[in-house]
Amino acid sequence: MAETLLELSGITKTYPGVTALDNVSIRLARGEVLGLIGENGAGKSTLMKILGGVTEPSEGIIRIDGQDHASLTVAAATRAGIAFVHQELNLFENLDVAANVFIGREKRLGGPLKLVDNAALRAAVAPLLARLGADFTPETLVENLSIAQRQMVEIAKALSIDARVIIMDEPTSSLTLTETERLLQVIADLRAHGISVIYITHRLGEIMTCADRVVVLRDGHTVGELARDELSHGTMIRLMIGRDLKSLYLPPNQPARPGGCDIRDVVTTAFPDRKINLSVRHGEILGLAGLVGAGRTSLARTVFGIDRLLGGEIRLDNEPVRVDTPRDAIRQGIYLIPEDRKKSGLVLEFPIRENISLASLLTQARLWLVNRAAEGRIARQQAASLSIKAPNVDTQVVTLSGGNQQKVVLAKWLSMQPRVMIFDEPTRGIDVGAKSEIYALMRNLADEGVAIVMISSDMEEVIGVSDRVAVMHEGHVSGVLERDQFSEYNVLRLAIGQALEPSGAAA
């Protein structure tokens, strides 16, 4: 086996109340492409942050070139030749390619002013771009580059610091098929030059093409290591899942009723060439699963009137409805609990009372003057029924915990008449106690006849809470599962675009 470049052994990382990584060990050889896979929250990102020197491990050893370190700093990681190609690219769009590659390390002209030597920067970057087969020049402004081209800039940046390890985190999530193939070629080329790559992805097909070895993480543990000849979709998926799910399921007290919301051939701005079909009945909780970027949030935003509907129609109780703005959606009883509650759900500096009344203020007013008594009464009622923990309803929302903030967002809608409610990652960043309260609340709403869509990346939640699960993959619904078909395996297969029957997936 080739010489070992880098070794992490016994890495543990704990945050208050959570163990993100538990005794994880990985080894990387020179010129090796290591695939790193696992579900959302398996610990991949934490592990890579430790390697990049962004966070310190609680325990464990990082061994580089035979030297042991308890932790790395960003500078030390860079010196050791570890470079990142980020999921969200960290480039300056207003600068050209050469300036981006050498950002913070600009070559200088002599003289007292120490001006930047742009010519030298460009001369240094040109051969790197040639080596990557890039189709743009060092003088190109980054804002004029496609995402795939920007990735090449990041890789060029890595090469310019003589990187020996390049970590790529979901590099292909926004690439087209040809761009992906191009990237995989570049990876093969890097490998041939003795540069190692850690490749994090959900796309198992790419792993099959490029990885020499695969490490699988689950819930912060290393659960398996597969050599190249052991790789198959089935084995990888089986390793990624396979924990016991705690039962969260609260069965409905009322059967699902006819009517509800039908999404027919809907085209969103995120995937203009895909049509989405989906239905949710009154009284049911429909889980909407899929990988990050599969188009779930964009569907929610379109149904709620934030993003433009490019095609198809939305029907409510068999009547087509127009939702050009959130105002239209709210008038129809379609409410959204947004993914980022601080940014889109709440006015943080407002008191609880004014946040609860934000969407329904006109009904608590006469001649456009706010009836503060009515407003306070409704707010106190909601705060009590949702058990929002705060001294009183005049408390600023910014001082509340995540769970209580989420309850305030819910209270805003529950003080009105919901018909369809879309919850986008309703329990992200919320403690366990508040989570189960929110699940119970969703079930109550469903029993009262509300049609509920729950977008979630938390597998336990999707499988535990939903009555049915629809899975999205690259902008369309790749399958709908009934409760007897629920399993992490099935959800994951659909999420990565494989057919439900494993027999059809021999790739």
Add this chain to the structure above:
Amino acid sequence: MMKKDLGLFVLLIVVSAITGAINPAFLSGVNLLNMANLIGLFGVFALGEGMVIITGGIDLSIGSMLALLGVVFIDLLTQYEIYWPLALLMVIAGGLLLGALQAFLVTKLKMQPFIVTLCGLLIYRGAARYYTTDSTRGFGYGDEADTISNIASGHIMGVPNTFIFLIVLAAIMAVVLHRSVYGRWLYAVGKNEEAARFSGIPTGVVIAVAYIISGALAGISTVMFVFYTNSVSPSSFGNFYELYAIAAAVLGGCSLRGGEGSIVGIVLGTALLQVLQNLVNILGIPNSLNFAVMGTVILLGVLVDQQLQARRRLAAATAGAARASAAAAAVRSGQSA
């Protein structure tokens, strides 16, 4: 009245008392009424500016609007001999229209308020000067519309009508801003436009209305100023007035980031500015230092306010954290029980 307004009020009283102690002429009836008149004149358009600033925008066009509407108003009365109530309405409608135009550019075409209203500042001033070929417009003998002139420059029991008008207007605006649904929406849009939109608030309309109100109030101010100066020189009439308005609003607690400020604060801010100007004259400070004094006081006022706010936020955050940990402790003890 909020804490902030109270602080400003105390500052106003202290500054006035000190000035009065040094030179009692400051507190003479004539001087106070003169100041009240100026506060009335400058306060009206400052209220409009305040609304725009609460949306997170800015209106730089007010002074030029005054000049353009001013020359048009005098011509309507003298050249075209239009009945004064009609001329008054036309000028207010003119301001409203210019405000609506700026609102359209800001909310529909998504241009930055600073740029839109800066261009307004340049265009309206240019238009006023071109229209009059740079000559001063005024009332000839007997041209003045007596009734409106008497109303605008008159007084009731010694109190200037302009001041009375400002107080009435401020009272109405205070209800709009602090008690109406629109006012709540305005603050919500200023604080977090996205959350407001996600709550079904028509954010574009809310912002547009603020610019339109600002324009309409500039129209009303035009009439008040025309009868104060009795003539309009298109190149200097209303120069820098938008900056007075911004200064008054900022002194009065408006944040240029939006979502903050009160009507009482803006009125007090206007008053403080006029007191400062008057104080420069009455204490024999060289008139050339006028702006420097104003600038220094605004700078210090905003600085102190910011420091106090940071301290208050910190206190609120600690209280919140303490509450959270107390709640957590209660849950834990409940579990162990």
